[in-house]
Amino acid sequence: MVFKVIGDSHPGSHYLGYVKYHPDEKGDRRLFGQTYRQNSVVSKSFGILAGRPECYVYSETLGCVITGIPREDVAVHYSCRQALIAIHEDPGAIADNPVGEDLLAISEWISSNGAQGLIGITGSFLVGCFNERSDIDLVCYGPEGYEAASKLFKQTELIRPYDGDDLTRLYLRRVKYMEGSSFDALIKQERRKRQGLTAKVGAHINCEPIRSDRDKTFARISSKEIGEVSVLAKITDHTEGLTTPAVYGIKVKTILSSTIDEPDSFARRITHMRSYLGAYTGAFRSGDTCI
Structure with missing residues (x-):
């Protein structure tokens, strides 16, 4: 596995x-x-x-x-950064795959613009089980990687943004992860992310920002599960929500459901939302409402 x-x-x-x-x-x-x-x-x-x-x-x-x-x-540890460098230097069967051709054009831009080591590849191209329906799943590391990825996704000759009918395709891809989002709200959130379609074959491509190796934000955090609560909350601070794991400051507006006793008094103590899923990374900004 x-x-x-x-x-x-x-x-x-x-x-x-x-x-x-x-x-x-x-x-x-x-x-x-x-x-x-x-x-x-x-x-x-x-x-x-x-x-x-x-x-x-x-x-x-x-x-x-x-x-x-x-x-x-653990038999093998896959390095996303080293894998993308290796693909660029020796593409092998990737060069014969239509999506792989787009990936190689992107890896050439990354190499030519000094971004090797800041951006990596994950998913099927990382482990070698890609096919003609594969996405291109990139990851970038720390502030420097985020900046490099932002520049990459502005290269319209390589990546075109989701638009028109493709927005429905994007909505269907994401709605299963983003509970309670309307079409317009979800698309607004998704436009904030580094994602699009490859210029040649139209494969989905995205880049998930990962915290840098030196970031120890979660090193000393411990948690204890005491129940479940679903709330409608306002985002008060998104500065730590741009990378995975993401942390957003929130203020609870409405309690939707709860297994916790006296949820009204407890809800006032909920001040942050934490997510390890890339779907939530970079999705929200201060002032947004989320579930």
């Missing part, structure tokens, strides 16, 4: 993450001589790993049980 790492704070026993690719005869990806299925929903990992209880682990940082891979079971 191939895991996608979640966050940058891990217990000594495991790397936290969810199953991104797993063996399945009904899948459409080839990896290690087998047929694999792609997964993009974090919660599905619990079912995929039902026969491997050692992959369930309690995270003090998250305050809940999550999936992960025991450190001693």
